[in-house]
Amino acid sequence: MNEVLIQARNLCMSYRTGRERIEVLRGLSLELRRGEAVAIVGPSGSGKSTLLNLLNGLQRPDSGQLRVFGREQADLGEDGWAELRRTRIATLFQDGNLIPTLTVARNIAFRAGLAGLGQHGGQALLERLDIAATAQRYPDQLSGGQRQRAALACAFAMQPQVILADEPTGSLDQATAQRVAPLFFDAIRERAVAALIVTHNAELARRCDRVLELRQGALSPWDSALSS
Numbered sequence: 001m002n003e004v005l006i007q008a009r010n011l012c013m014s015y016r017t018g019r020e021r022i023e024v025l026r027g028l029s030l031e032l033r034r035g036e037a038v039a040i041v042g043p044s045g046s047g048k049s050t051l052l053n054l055l056n057g058l059q060r061p062d063s064g065q066l067r068v069f070g071r072e073q074a075d076l077g078e079d080g081w082a083e084l085r086r087t088r089i090a091t092l093f094q095d096g097n098l099i100p101t102l103t104v105a106r107n108i109a110f111r112a113g114l115a116g117l118g119q120h121g122g123q124a125l126l127e128r129l130d131i132a133a134t135a136q137r138y139p140d141q142l143s144g145g146q147r148q149r150a151a152l153a154c155a156f157a158m159q160p161q162v163i164l165a166d167e168p169t170g171s172l173d174q175a176t177a178q179r180v181a182p183l184f185f186d187a188i189r190e191r192a193v194a195a196l197i198v199t200h201n202a203e204l205a206r207r208c209d210r211v212l213e214l215r216q217g218a219l220s221p222w223d224s225a226l227s228s
């Protein structure tokens, strides 16, 4: 069995707004191993984005255990998490990760540079995603689907070991989504990265090693027969 990169046990997480307290995660457990792709499905508001932000350290759980790359989250501290986000854990947020004042090409170079990589193969990534022509454009000059693909290129340019992707094909049409999917699976195979992909795209989910459903604050194997 491959090395466990992320291990979460019994994570609980709630939000407070005024007097109200919303319990989002209630004892969630998950293991993500090197080389595997896991899809997360679940209704809107079920806590999928919250889960990703616990796994990249942008938010902290109320309770539970979280180990990433063999280290306890409590021992990582802000600097440890920042280092992981810079070099090992790429997050593709739902609404874009691009710096508005940089062109697509410079966004990629910036991201790769942060991770300490000089050679980032940015142009090849853009070609593979069919957006080579956007290299010199700024994010606000792109369509939603182009922006999403440019963000993908940035994430891959840092050569992460874990990719946390929040609806990476959400604003892509079916044909483009089908072109983007192989990028994930190639990266997983070629570099033994692990991917956690929040997706409603059945095609993308089917290609993952496992599909888990987030419901009532916990994960369970997704039974597609029940949902269709």
Ligand SMILES: Nc1ncnc2c1ncn2[C@@H]1O[C@H](COP(=O)(O)OP(=O)(O)O)[C@@H](O)[C@H]1O
Residues within 6 Å of the ligand: 015, 016, 017, 022, 024, 042, 043, 044, 045, 046, 047, 048, 049, 050, 051
């Ligand atoms: N910063 C926040 N403050 C208060 N409630 C939040 C906050 N972020 C998310 N929520 C609530 O937590 C629940 C889970 O949100 P989220 O993780 O974004 O779900 P999903 O990504 O599955 O749609 C939702 O009910 C949402 O309204």
Ligand SMILES: [Mg+2]
Residues within 6 Å of the ligand: 048, 049, 050, 094, 166
């Ligand atoms: Mg979300």
